[in-house]
Amino acid sequence: MDAGSWNSSVNLKDQSRCPLQEQFMQRKNARENLDRFIPNRSAMDFDYAHYMLTEGRKGKENPTSNSPSREAYRKRLAETFNMNRTRILAFKNKPPVPVESFPREFSSSLNHDKPTKSRRNIPQTSERTxxxxxxxxxxxxxxxxxxxxxxxxxxxxxxxxxxxxxxxxxxxxxxxxxxxxxxxxxxxxxxxxxxxxxxxxxxxxxxxxxxxxxxxxxxxxxxxxxxxxxxxxxxxxxxxxxxxxxxxxxxxxxxxxxxxxxxxxxxxxxxxxxxxxxxxxxxxxxxxxxxxxxxxxxxxxxxxxxxxxxxxxxxxxxxxxxxxxxxxxxxxxxxxxxxxxxxxxxxxxxxxxxxxxxxxxxxxxxxxxxxxxxxxxxxxxxxxxxxxxxxxxxxxxxxxxxxxxxxxxxxxxxxxxxxxxxxxxxxxxxxxxxxxxxxxxxxxxxxxxxxxxx
The missing domain is CATH 2.130.10.10 (YVTN repeat-like/Quinoprotein amine dehydrogenase)
Structure with missing residues (x-):
């Protein structure tokens, strides 16, 4: 491979993001927009998540112990759970725009209408002598x-x-x-x-x-x-x-x-x-x-x-x-x-x-x-x-x-x-x-x- 194709492949690799990077950027943008991360449960697959956290990691941690039959089973299971998924937690819809409990005009009118106790006038001279x-x-x-x-x-x-x-x-x-x-x-x-x-x-x-x-x-x-x-x-x-x-x-x-x-x-x-x-x-x-x-x-x-x-x-x-x-x-x-x-x-x-x-x-x-x-x-x-x-x-x-x-x-x-x-x-x-x-x-x-x- 010449230098040009090498640089090109490096640039392409740099421009692509892995699922974790993409999730990190999503959460960073959410924080910058002052929004909380609220997961959408309908977009989650808990079975797949459990597999990735348990069985999916065992092959990576101890590859020598995998037998041919276990490896075939793993591949079949991976196809079933669609290994091309990018992330477990995902935003499916944009977060709703925050709504104030009361309109500003209404709350300001409430403050003006609230009765305030007037200060008592204390006469400085006697009424009668x-x-x-x-x-x-x-x-x-x-x-x-x-x-x-x-x-x-x-x-x-x-x-x-x-x-x-x-x-x-x-x-x-x-x-x-x-x-x-x-x-x-x-x-x-x-x-x-x-x-x-x-x-x-x-x-x-x-x-x-x-x-x-x-x-x-x-x-x-x-x-x-x-x-x-x-x-x-x-x-x-x-x-x-x-x-x-x-x-x-x-x-x-x-x-x-x-x-x-x-x-x-x-x-x-x-x-x-x-x-x-x-x-x-x-x-x-x-x-x-x-x-x-x-x-x-x-x-x-x-x-x-x-x-x-x-x-x-x-x-x-x-x-x-x-x-x-x-x-x-x-x-x-x-x-x-x-x-x-x-x-x-x-x-x-x-x-x-x-x-x-x-x-x-x-x-x-x-x-x-x-x-x-x-x-x-x-x-x-x-x-x-x-x-x-x-x-x-x-x-x-x-x-x-x-x-x-x-x-x-x-x-x-x-x-x-x-x-x-x-x-x-x-x-x-x-x-x-x-x-x-x-x-x-x-x-x-x-x-x-x-x-x-x-």
């Missing part, structure tokens, strides 16, 4: 409360005033004698009709606000002023400057039923949990106690469940979480400035946030996971926090002195704040729940910006 002359500027007192019948009670000096939020009317409930005053705490009973009033002379008066008459006076429990009150059904808990906490059953003559001893200085914060099982108390001794009602004893002083010493200033601001029964928020005074969160079952501090100023009061939003705090020096602001991230959502300014007291309306939408600047302001900070939003009025009446309580 009332004068509150002679409001005692004392961090350790509790002089403001909003009852379940939508009546706000505020103590100004020696007098308790009631403001009916449904009609805006103001009335005087009681004025005490100078030697017994000033009034140091007020707190509505759960029925929204009866109210407890703590006095500087260590006594506590119970009043029927509807009949405008005094029902009884609780004496003998404390030795000094009663600055904090908290109702738990028919039990009225009182906290005094003497460090004592007393449970009073207002239905019986001998009203003192339990005594809690743990604070070394004035008890300035008292709050029962919604279940009525746990009581949180804060004092001027920088202590926070958790008491469990099941551990209460009438024979001896009750031992606390947890004694928490993380705050480094007076603990007055207390608020139980409405959506998690064992979560308590507490705020520290001017030397502490922190809001702390507690698991009251274990006593663990879950988080601590430095607010930068004295924490006077705390309120949870009943409809959203938010917390409102009121502050003293130096900005005298209200701050709305997102829980649990504790990102500031808004800061409400208007008071010119420390915001000592806050109270929340029964529907949870409006907050009243009373400050040492002798003003009472109303804020629509928590908004109106979606299900309770009234229809818009055609001619809304504007609020009067300043009214007087007295």
């Amino acid at each position: 009332l004068d509150a002359p002679h409001l005692v500027d004392d961090y350790y007192l509790n002089l403001l409360d909003w009852g379940s019948c939508n009546v706000l009670a505020i103590a100004l000096g020696n007098t308790v005033y009631l403001w009916d939020a449904s009609n805006g009317s103001t009335s005087e409930l009681v004025s005490i004698d100078e030697e017994d005053g000033p009034i140091t705490s007020v707190n509505w009973a759960p029925d929204g009709r009866h109210i407890a009033i703590g006095l500087n002379n260590s006594e506590v008066q119970l009043w029927d606000s509807t009949a405008n008459r005094q029902l009884r006076t609780l004496r003998g429990g404390h030795r000094s002023r009663v600055g904090s009150l908290a109702w738990n059904n028919h039990i009225l808990t009182t906290g005094g400057m003497d460090g004592m906490i007393i449970n009073n059953d207002v239905r019986i003559r001998e009203h003192i039923v339990e005594t809690y001893r743990g604070h070394e200085q004035e008890v300035c914060g008292l709050k029962w949990s919604s279940s009525g099982q746990q009581l949180a108390s804060g004092g001027n001794d920088n202590l926070l106690h958790i008491w469990d009602r099941s551990m209460a004893s009438s024979n001896s002083a009750t031992q606390w469940l947890h004694r928490l010493e993380d705050h480094i200033s007076a603990v007055k601001a207390l608020a139980w979480c409405p959506f998690q029964s064992n979560l308590l928020a507490s705020g520290g005074g001017g030397g502490d400035r922190c809001i702390k969160f507690w698991n009251t079952h274990t006593g663990a501090c879950l988080n601590s946030v430095d607010t930068g100023s004295q924490v006077c009061a705390l309120l949870w939003n009943k409809n959203e996971r938010e917390l409102l705090s009121s502050h003293g020096f130096t900005q005298n602001q209200l701050t709305l926090w997102k829980y649990p991230s504790m990102v500031k959502m808004a800061e409400l300014n208007g008071h010119t002195s420390r915001v000592l007291f806050m109270a929340q309306s029964p529907d949870g939408c409006t907050v009243a704040s009373a400050a040492a600047d002798e003003t009472l302001r109303f804020w629509n900070v928590f908004g109106v729940p979606e299900v309770a939003k009234p229809a818009p009025k055609s001619n809304p009446e504007p609020f009067a910006h300043v009214n007087r309580i007295r």
